[in-house]
Amino acid sequence: MSELLVHRGGLHTTVQDIGRDGHYSLGIPPSGAMDQYSYRVANMLVGNPDGAAALEVTYVGPRIEFTDDRYVAVTGAEAAVTVNSEPVERWSTLTVRAGDVLDFAMLTAGARPYIAVSGGIGVDSYLGSRSTYTLTGLGGFQGRALKNDDRLPLGDDSVAPPTVGSTVPEKLRPTFPEVATLRTMIGLCSYRITDESMREFTEVPWKVTKDADRIGYRLRGGSLRFVDRKVPHGAGSDPANVVDLGYPIGSIQVPGGDEPIVLLNDAVTAGGYATVGTVVSVDRDTIAQTKSGDQVRFEPVDLDAALAARRDRRERLERTRESLRR
Amino acid sequence: MATTSVELPRARYDYGGDEFIFVELDEAMSLEANFKAMAITSVLREENIEGVIDICPSNASYLIRIDPDRVHPAELVAHLESLEQTVQPLAEDKTLHTRLVDVPVLYNDPWTHETLMRFRDRHQDPEASDLEYAARINGFGTVSQLIDALSGAPFLVTMIGFVPGLPFCYQMVPRDRQIEVPKYVRPRTDTPERAFGYGGAFAVVYPVRGAGGYQLFGLAPAPVFDLTQSLADFRDSIVFPRPGDILRYRSIDQTEFDAVRAEVEKGTFHYRIREYEFSPAHFLADPDGVNVELLEVLYR
Numbered sequence: 001m002s003e004l005l006v007h008r009g010g011l012h013t014t015v016q017d018i019g020r021d022g023h024y025s026l027g028i029p030p031s032g033a034m035d036q037y038s039y040r041v042a043n044m045l046v047g048n049p050d051g052a053a054a055l056e057v058t059y060v061g062p063r064i065e066f067t068d069d070r071y072v073a074v075t076g077a078e079a080a081v082t083v084n085s086e087p088v089e090r091w092s093t094l095t096v097r098a099g100d101v102l103d104f105a106m107l108t109a110g111a112r113p114y115i116a117v118s119g120g121i122g123v124d125s126y127l128g129s130r131s132t133y134t135l136t137g138l139g140g141f142q143g144r145a146l147k148n149d150d151r152l153p154l155g156d157d158s159v160a161p162p163t164v165g166s167t168v169p170e171k172l173r174p175t176f177p178e179v180a181t182l183r184t185m186i187g188l189c190s191y192r193i194t195d196e197s198m199r200e201f202t203e204v205p206w207k208v209t210k211d212a213d214r215i216g217y218r219l220r221g222g223s224l225r226f227v228d229r230k231v232p233h234g235a236g237s238d239p240a241n242v243v244d245l246g247y248p249i250g251s252i253q254v255p256g257g258d259e260p261i262v263l264l265n266d267a268v269t270a271g272g273y274a275t276v277g278t279v280v281s282v283d284r285d286t287i288a289q290t291k292s293g294d295q296v297r298f299e300p301v302d303l304d305a306a307l308a309a310r311r312d313r314r315e316r317l318e319r320t321r322e323s324l325r326r
Numbered sequence: 327m328a329t330t331s332v333e334l335p336r337a338r339y340d341y342g343g344d345e346f347i348f349v350e351l352d353e354a355m356s357l358e359a360n361f362k363a364m365a366i367t368s369v370l371r372e373e374n375i376e377g378v379i380d381i382c383p384s385n386a387s388y389l390i391r392i393d394p395d396r397v398h399p400a401e402l403v404a405h406l407e408s409l410e411q412t413v414q415p416l417a418e419d420k421t422l423h424t425r426l427v428d429v430p431v432l433y434n435d436p437w438t439h440e441t442l443m444r445f446r447d448r449h450q451d452p453e454a455s456d457l458e459y460a461a462r463i464n465g466f467g468t469v470s471q472l473i474d475a476l477s478g479a480p481f482l483v484t485m486i487g488f489v490p491g492l493p494f495c496y497q498m499v500p501r502d503r504q505i506e507v508p509k510y511v512r513p514r515t516d517t518p519e520r521a522f523g524y525g526g527a528f529a530v531v532y533p534v535r536g537a538g539g540y541q542l543f544g545l546a547p548a549p550v551f552d553l554t555q556s557l558a559d560f561r562d563s564i565v566f567p568r569p570g571d572i573l574r575y576r577s578i579d580q581t582e583f584d585a586v587r588a589e590v591e592k593g594t595f596h597y598r599i600r601e602y603e604f605s606p607a608h609f610l611a612d613p614d615g616v617n618v619e620l621l622e623v624l625y626r
Contacts, residue, residue, distance in 0.1 A: 021379050021380070021391075022379060022380060023380070024379075024380035024382055024389075024391055024487075025380055025381060025382040025383070025486060025487070025569070026486055026487075026490060026491065026563070026565045027486050027487040027488060027489050027490040027491055027492055027533075027565070028490045028565075135489060135534075136489070136490050136533075136534060136551070136553060137553065138490075138553060138564075184343075185341050185342070185343050185344075187340040187341065187342075187348075188340055188342060188348055232352075232353040232354035232355070233354040233355050233356070233501060233504070233506075233527065234354060234355025234385070234386075234496070234504075234506070234526050234527035234528070235353070235354070235355070235526060236508060236509055236525065236526040237508050238508075238509070241509075241526070242353070243352075243353065243354065243355045243385050243386045243387075243526070244384070244385050244485060244488075244494055244526070244528065245348070245350070245384045245385065245386070245387045245389070245485075246348065246382045246384045246387065246388070246389030246485075246487065247389075248342025248343055248345070248346035248348065248389065248391075249343075249345065249346070249391075250342070250343045250345075251342055251343075251346075268487075268488050268489060269382070269487040269488060269489075270382075270384060270485060270486075270487030270488050270494075271487075271488055272509075272525075272526065275342075278341070278342040278343035278346065279343060280343050280344055281343055281344050281345050303341055303344065303399060303400065306341075306343060306344035307344055307394060307399075309344075310344055310394065310395070
């Protein structure tokens with residue numbers, strides 16, 4: 001029997017991987033692990049190939065029993081983790097046997113821990129991915145978050161065995177600063193906002209509200225003014241309305257001017273609110289580790305800086321892989 | 327050359343972070359802008375460019391999702407700019423291969439009526455129903471005249487999105503005959519699955535139950551989204567509508583609604599579909615004449 005027995009599902013634990021590409025034009029977002037860095041490192045630690053499905057935990061962790069010998073790793077947000085009530089290392093290769101129970105204490109920093117198990121979570125792939133999209137109940141484990149008493153299939157455990165006790169160096173783990181910086185390419189429909197308000201947008205800290213989930217994060221902190229205009233045909237009369245258009249993942253829309261929404265992995269793919277910029281892909285990892293009450297700031301960057309941030313993350317992942325080989 | 331009523335401005339190109347390119351063909355909605363979006367994106371699909379992940383035609387714009395490790399965003403923008411010049415959807419010989427589809431709608435149905443009555447405090451006109459309000463502000467004497475106008479001319483699917491399978495549809499009539507309504511003052515927290523809604527100049531069918539801000543005009547008995555893929559029209563995709571489809575939101579009565587529902591429940595329902603070579607230039611030169619032909623082909 002190779003399953004995970006879910007004693008307690010946690011607040012919102014879902015099966016995720018690198019995401020489901022190629023269906024955005026049908027309104028199907030990619031989903032996938034929100035903090036890709038932590039997710040990828042978790043897979044490295046257990047010897048999984050890139051792209052194996054793992055568990056994304058939100059705020060409150062699950063309690064899980066194993067039914068056979070496996071490698072396990074927990075990365076991402078900080079929370080004390082135990083196996084059979086004994087504290088274990090995070091960001092480290094662990095081994096478990098049948099009957100062992102992995103459990104979480106309260107989070108102390110960040111928002112989303114990741115749990116990788118050697119062999120990966122063995123749910124069926126749907127449209128090329130095992131990621132869960134709960135809005136329409138698609139992919140993952142029955143299209144939903146884990147519940148108490150679920151039995152989750154595991155994949156075949158014939159992976160390249162990692163070195164037990166391998167640990168990711170502190171400097172290669174994410175940090176959780178008091179105000180998270182989100183590098184942002186300003187643009188899209190930012191012409192709808194006055195110059196003064198766009199300055200305010202990048203200067204004030206924004207607080208994550210309780211409406212913060214995998215679809216998007218709603219923020220509060222400033223108040224943006226719209227430029228007066230003659231309403232274009234089909235846009236709608238509200239100052240924030242534009243003719244409905246595609247929303248990039250990471251794009252920031254401003255309905256009402258005072259409640260920006262950053263769209264994330266389960267994004268609505270299109271709509272009729274003015275978008276004012278896009279958080280660069282790498283910094284979706286950062287916002288994924290903020291929670292209600294935390295603060296973020298938008299730092300304007302250009303395309304070169306966004307591409308450089310991508311290279312940096314790839315190099316960090318490679319350095320992590322190297323450090324585990326030693 | 328076809329005489330066009332809308333001259334498109336130069337397109338505006340922008341990056342949506344490192345993974346998206348957004349191209350705004352016009353700030354205002356027009357069939358011309360949508361034909362351009364559709365034509366450029368269909369050329370792009372055929373080109374099959376390495377690193378292009380998603381190609382999303384939108385109402386008066388389009389969005390491309392890329393892997394910037396495989397294609398440089400700036401190089402792709404340069405290519406898109408050249409397509410803007412070379413792709414001329416309104417040339418006389420250009421056609422779009424599309425589907426004409428009959429989409430039955432029970433306008434003024436009891437279910438959406440029940441829903442909209444629960445949210446009158448969020449509406450522009452709490453004393454009227456959504457249809458009564460829309461008829462009044464669009465200059466129709468009665469609700470049935472509005473329904474005749476909606477049911478009378480087909481709609482072009484100008485974008486799919488928001489949630490899986492939701493078609494944004496723009497009626498194929500000149501701008502002075504477009505029906506326009508505002509969205510709710512505050513969005514509803516509930517909308518029935520398959521509700522036929524209208525906001526701005528766009529008609530939609532809600533694929534799933536949920537929040538919504540569009541005016542509620544009716545209910546479609548057949549789905550646009552089917553995760554179980556049990557109906558024949560969903561064999562290849564959980565989403566039925568495609569950009570460029572031409573949908574006729576035909577007004578039906580309760581008897582036909584019940585009959586279609588029964589077919590859907592049994593799994594035997596399929597949409598009436600006709601393949602069609604659509605000429606944007608021909609259409610813009612004579613919209614009413616082409617609409618007569620479209621309906622003639624659809625019900626032949």
